[in-house]
Amino acid sequence: MSGPLAPIPWIDIVLILALIGLNGLFAMSELAIVSSREARLKAMAKSGSSGAKAALLLAADPGRFLSTVQIGITLIGILAGAYSGASLGGPLADRLIYYFDMAPDTAQTVGFTIVIVITTFFSLLIGELVPKQFALRNPEAIAALMARPMNWLSRFTAPFVWLLDRTSAAIFRMLGLNRENQNVVTAEELHLVVAEAQTAGVLDESERAIISGIVRLADRPVREIMTPRTDIDFIDIGCTRDEIRSVLAATPHSRLPVAHGSVDNIVGVVSTRDMLAALLNGQEINLSELTRSAPVIPDLMDAMDALAVLRAAEVPLALVHDEYGHLDGIVTPGSLLAALAGAFANDMDEGEDPPCVEREDGSWLVSGAASADLLTDRLGVALPVDRDYSTVAGFALWVLKRIPETGETFRHDNFKFEVIDMDGRKIDKLLVSRRSRRRADSEAEAAPVG
Numbered sequence: 001m002s003g004p005l006a007p008i009p010w011i012d013i014v015l016i017l018a019l020i021g022l023n024g025l026f027a028m029s030e031l032a033i034v035s036s037r038e039a040r041l042k043a044m045a046k047s048g049s050s051g052a053k054a055a056l057l058l059a060a061d062p063g064r065f066l067s068t069v070q071i072g073i074t075l076i077g078i079l080a081g082a083y084s085g086a087s088l089g090g091p092l093a094d095r096l097i098y099y100f101d102m103a104p105d106t107a108q109t110v111g112f113t114i115v116i117v118i119t120t121f122f123s124l125l126i127g128e129l130v131p132k133q134f135a136l137r138n139p140e141a142i143a144a145l146m147a148r149p150m151n152w153l154s155r156f157t158a159p160f161v162w163l164l165d166r167t168s169a170a171i172f173r174m175l176g177l178n179r180e181n182q183n184v185v186t187a188e189e190l191h192l193v194v195a196e197a198q199t200a201g202v203l204d205e206s207e208r209a210i211i212s213g214i215v216r217l218a219d220r221p222v223r224e225i226m227t228p229r230t231d232i233d234f235i236d237i238g239c240t241r242d243e244i245r246s247v248l249a250a251t252p253h254s255r256l257p258v259a260h261g262s263v264d265n266i267v268g269v270v271s272t273r274d275m276l277a278a279l280l281n282g283q284e285i286n287l288s289e290l291t292r293s294a295p296v297i298p299d300l301m302d303a304m305d306a307l308a309v310l311r312a313a314e315v316p317l318a319l320v321h322d323e324y325g326h327l328d329g330i331v332t333p334g335s336l337l338a339a340l341a342g343a344f345a346n347d348m349d350e351g352e353d354p355p356c357v358e359r360e361d362g363s364w365l366v367s368g369a370a371s372a373d374l375l376t377d378r379l380g381v382a383l384p385v386d387r388d389y390s391t392v393a394g395f396a397l398w399v400l401k402r403i404p405e406t407g408e409t410f411r412h413d414n415f416k417f418e419v420i421d422m423d424g425r426k427i428d429k430l431l432v433s434r435r436s437r438r439r440a441d442s443e444a445e446a447a448p449v450g
Contacts, residue, residue, distance in 0.1 A: 012087040016119065019080040020127045023073055028131035029150050030069045032142035033058050040140045051144030054151050059143075067164035068154040077123070084119040085112050209377060213340040216373065222306045223299040224371065224390035225339040226320045226329035234259045237267065237287045244285055248272055255317050257330060258291045264327055269294045269315045294319050299328045303339065306331055339371075362434070365420070368393030368427035379432060382413045393427035411435070 033055055041059070044052035058065040093111035096102045102110065135142050154161055172178070194215075198208040234257040235247050247256070251272060259266045268291035278285045295309050295318045310316045310333055320328045355370035356378050364379060370392045375381040389398050396417060397403070399410050403425050409418045414435055421429040 009087055009091060012083070016080055016084045016088070017122070017126075019076050019083070020119075020123050023076040023080070023123060023127035024131035025146070026069050026072045026076070027128050028135045028142060029146035030066070031132045032135040032139040032146065033065065033150075034062075035136065036139040036143040041143065044140060044144060049144050051147050052140070054147035055140075055143040058147055058150060058154075063165040063168060064154055064161055065150065067161040067168070068150060068157060070164070071157050071160055072153065076127075080119060080123060081116065084115050088115045210340055212377065217336070217339060218302060218304045219385075220303045220339065221300045221390075222297060222303060222318075222320050222331050223328060224373075225303055225335045226299070226331045227335060228329045228369075229263060229327050232257060232263050232330055234263050234266065235270065235287070236261065237291070239287065241279075241285055244275055244287075245279060248276055248279070255315060255332075257294070257317070257319075258287055266294070266319060266327065268292050269317045271315070296321055297331070298323070303336060307333075307336055310336075364432045366392050366430045366432055368396070368430060375432075379415070379434075381415055381432075392430060396427050396430060 036055060036059065038056070038059065041052045041056050045056060089108065089112040091111075092115060093104070093107040096107040096111055097104060100107075194203065194208050194211050197203045198205065203211070233251055233253060235244070237258050237260055239247065253272065255269050255271050257263070257266045258268050258270050270287060270290045270292070274290045275285055278290075292315050294315060295313045297306055297309055297318045297320055299320050299322050301309075306318060309318055310331070317330055317332050320331055322328050355367045356374055357365045359365060366374070368391065372383060372387070372389060372391055372395050375392060375395065376383055383395065387395075387398070389395050396410070396419065399412055399417075400408070404419045404422070404427065406419055406422050409416060411417070416433050416435055418431040418433075419427060419429075420431050
């Protein structure tokens, strides 16, 4: 043992902790501004938050901001490490010599190592992990609070910031990369956000389905939402007064296509209200005079573009033709609404089954005419984004590559599909069941039936 020990340098310890805390502020500021949602900051800025405006400016110039942060973090790390070793290493070495009778050289080495380890531990804990967790809890508020001090610091260190920013930009150019943030949100990401909102209880199932339908509508061609040619209700232009009366009594539609003899020769659209008014007034009904022209659109037109056509049309009903000029179907505002919210009961024929029915054993009875999106929305079947079919029957034909027979089965994405009913060559009903993981693994090497 040597003479009396020097007092513990509490001022140095407080100074080192202050440096570590300042490092934490830099780390918290960096993560808060980077992870803040731009829309939320803009809303805060509109409400008068000057800090949110400063945060938006920093986020718009990430090179300058990150350079400022890294200058602060690097300098603080160097100062904290060097100062702690110099100011605390000696007193700790004296205590190791006093209490453990170590050799002076060994005590200096061990004391310096212990100080560096403890300083590093607290630097990681107080200077990185805890502040970043705070930043993730409420990034926008912290970004608004810290943006102005960071902006002042970037002005104070402007020459160093400029040098670092220009150097990093030069490195990106040498690598042939674009340094700007490509902040593009895809449709898949939107669907995931909506699904997470439903899981968290923010949205219910019906709200999620409508929002997902809106996101998907812009990417859907008209042929996926139209009423197909085989299901079109029309009125013949040569109908007598009594036949028109019968049609009006039976139809649920407010407008009907007018055709010469068959649905392939549609000449326009007539309003059932106009026909009913003529009947009530005892007037002679001339379908040629009441018929209005309908726009013709291609079957590959986007649904949103079709909506614009319907808005500008004389009557909100469009005829959908394929590339050969043949009629494929019709589209109305009701078609777009059904694509968003699902089919309405009065749109179905009396006695018609719903498109998807869940059975007691957990399987689903699905109509072949149902939209292919129903398999994804209701059952969770993974389907390709770019596909050439729009119905469940089209999906089955895409998998089988031929017209199936009743009772045939096939498998896709851990689901088993069985053709229950055929209407001639048309797939009318399918039974869909989810295979268990064990069963799926055992059948992985088996060739699909059909």
